[in-house]
Amino acid sequence: MTKIASLFADPSTLSKDALEHGTTFAPKFDANGLVTAITIEEGTNNVLMVAFMDAQAIALTLETGFAHYFSRSRGKIWKKGESSGELQHVRQMRTDCDQDAIVLTVVQSGHGAACHTGRKSCFYRQISLVDGKPVLQDAGQPQLFDPKDVYKS
């Protein structure tokens, strides 16, 4: 995969105009070598999850068509679904104006659950003000799998 990773341009070598309007893909990695990745469902555009990608995760995703991320907690590349079977088939990848974020449009396979809690989306709780105090309210997404069954150690 380093074939592709080595082809990423260095954004510091590009003008602001080239970075924002050009055809050169030059992901602007943060101090930890990561860009933000937002994963949405094809068709509904529902936000499924937010994660991070390093150069290798981007390259593997482009090469294989399956979403790969970089796990900050585990410190390594992670093929989404490698434990749970909930693979993500990538239909489209887009980057933003300053190239420090990527939106992945995917078809979620397996049970259709992107979240490790078994829900389709990680964003299953709404933030509301109740008597001036922020509280979380479950938006009622069903659990599509039981994490205890899926993540056996």
Place this chain on the structure above:
Amino acid sequence: MTKIASLFADPSTLSKDALEHGTTFAPKFDANGLVTAITIEEGTNNVLMVAFMDAQAIALTLETGFAHYFSRSRGKIWKKGESSGELQHVRQMRTDCDQDAIVLTVVQSGHGAACHTGRKSCFYRQISLVDGKPVLQDAGQPQLFDPKDVYKS
């Protein structure tokens, strides 16, 4: 606004179960005091932009109903649209399983452009492999305003 900010719980005081399944809003700020904010358009769910929020930006957003972010480049709170007039009316805020990201569902006012380039969304370029090399292709979003007219110094 510190009234609300001071009401945010400290996620380190919560169990994993309470953090992921409870009703306590305990945003898990990174080392810079930020969470990732993904802003989507009400109705279409189009991803408009990705930014960051600190505690004060979250509090101001909850209190005022207008999206506020924290600008890392300028090092300060930023009310979206304060320069451009492209305000974002927040219809819903959700957080994710581990509470380190927020999805804002908004109605984009002004010209309807969330991006400083004048486009509705910052994600106006697709990443494609052409002859094994990643290149960006403009997805054809129209410019809804001319940045030169809007961002006069």
